[in-house]
Amino acid sequence: MEKRFHNHIPQLPLVNAPQARVPSDLEEYLFDLNGFVILRGVLSPEEVTDANARIDTIPRDLPRAGWHGWVQREDHAENRGISYQQVYELGGAFERMIDHPNYINYVTRFIGGHDTFDYHHGPAFIDENFYTVRGPGEAIPLHAGGHNHAKRMSFGYHDSRFHCSQINVLMAFTDIGPGDGATMVIPGSHKSNIAHPEFSKPNRKDEWGDRRGGSVDGIVGAIEVHMKAGDAIVFVDATCHGSAKRVNPGERKIAVYRYGSSWNRSRWGYHASPELIERANPFARGLVHPQEYQSPPNTAARW
Ligand SMILES: O=C(O)CCC(=O)C(=O)O
Numbered sequence: 001m002e003k004r005f006h007n008h009i010p011q012l013p014l015v016n017a018p019q020a021r022v023p024s025d026l027e028e029y030l031f032d033l034n035g036f037v038i039l040r041g042v043l044s045p046e047e048v049t050d051a052n053a054r055i056d057t058i059p060r061d062l063p064r065a066g067w068h069g070w071v072q073r074e075d076h077a078e079n080r081g082i083s084y085q086q087v088y089e090l091g092g093a094f095e096r097m098i099d100h101p102n103y104i105n106y107v108t109r110f111i112g113g114h115d116t117f118d119y120h121h122g123p124a125f126i127d128e129n130f131y132t133v134r135g136p137g138e139a140i141p142l143h144a145g146g147h148n149h150a151k152r153m154s155f156g157y158h159d160s161r162f163h164c165s166q167i168n169v170l171m172a173f174t175d176i177g178p179g180d181g182a183t184m185v186i187p188g189s190h191k192s193n194i195a196h197p198e199f200s201k202p203n204r205k206d207e208w209g210d211r212r213g214g215s216v217d218g219i220v221g222a223i224e225v226h227m228k229a230g231d232a233i234v235f236v237d238a239t240c241h242g243s244a245k246r247v248n249p250g251e252r253k254i255a256v257y258r259y260g261s262s263w264n265r266s267r268w269g270y271h272a273s274p275e276l277i278e279r280a281n282p283f284a285r286g287l288v289h290p291q292e293y294q295s296p297p298n299t300a301a302r303w
């Protein structure tokens, strides 16, 4: 790869399939500036249809925290809709999304760490993957932001490399336009030193904790990201974000795959099934299961 104008340390795309996408100079500039890039058409219409059909095999009355194979319904506030965790276990398009060639090189570029100790176990690890369905009245409130100095979500750039701790790939499985409950972001907020005044509103905690629900509607500085089914937003989790409240009839469907360095941990303690680890290609296997533990001889493994 040619040297970039901003002296980017060359790194060959890890996924080098003929169609694999690599961030352009402009996309790297925009990611650094805004904290996110929007990628159009990363999933084909067939992949979108396949994913939605696999979700439809899960009974809608699956209770909170109920299991469907290796997928579990999340027990979160009602106003955030229905979420299913560990969807890469559903196979097909969801399994391909582990290392999808249309975005995985963005993920590895933005996490950074190539040629350093951060690659000791591999390029990245998926610490959470889920699919969310939201209907009218549902949303997720404003959260994150550069003012929140958690290592796990931090943004960095040093010595010509990005150093992001968590990169989210948020994909649309329905068209998401005005009134549909779009994801909302505050561009540039991954570098904020100051918390948005919205965070000091007296009812802030209630928006997360109870069933009343909050949204990002009307918050100054936030913009809606409109997407077609198959588009994705790739963003560092430090970007202040959330969603608009859906007002239109029907449902908004998205999935989020979160990637961090290979020494990261699963957010909720999930682990990939033995079947998935067995059948995944070696690169994808590393993203879901970067490490085999060492045990003394004749010790029963418990993980
Ligand atoms: O639903 C969205 O648009 C954003 C989801 C999100 O930010 C989250 O689940 O942390």
Ligand SMILES: [Fe+2]
Pocket: 143, 144, 241, 242
């Ligand atoms: Fe989020």
